[in-house]
Amino acid sequence: MAKTVKSAKTDSAARLAQERVVNLFKEGRRAEADRQTRQVVMGDDVFIGSRVTLLKGCHIGNGCVVAAGAVVTPGFQAPPMSIVAGNPARVVGQVRPAASAATPGI
Numbered sequence: 133m134a135k136t137v138k139s140a141k142t143d144s145a146a147r148l149a150q151e152r153v154v155n156l157f158k159e160g161r162r163a164e165a166d167r168q169t170r171q172v173v174m175g176d177d178v179f180i181g182s183r184v185t186l187l188k189g190c191h192i193g194n195g196c197v198v199a200a201g202a203v204v205t206p207g208f209q210a211p212p213m214s215i216v217a218g219n220p221a222r223v224v225g226q227v228r229p230a231a232s233a234a235t236p237g238i
């Protein structure tokens with residue numbers, strides 16, 4: 133099940149941000165309102181390296197590895213079990229399944 137990562141805002145700051153988005157919709161500026169409400173969606177068992185930047189609107193699939201220093205831009209969708217690296221981020225490989233813990237003959 134995918135989890136949504138949200139920044140730690142106080143209740144009053146969150147209310148002000150929501151009011152700002154509602155006002156943008158009322159003024160007919162839907163594209164700008166959509167930019168402000170995008171979320172980072174992250175799957176299960178994801179490894180995020182140090183100094184990674186996840187921008188609003190990116191999706192990280194189940195079992196992904198995001199390399200240190202990567203900048204994941206809005207609209208980027210990492211498929212499950214992929215390795216993501218770079219600035220801007222791109223898929224550079226696939227995560228191989230782990231070998232069986234029980235090795236016969238040892």
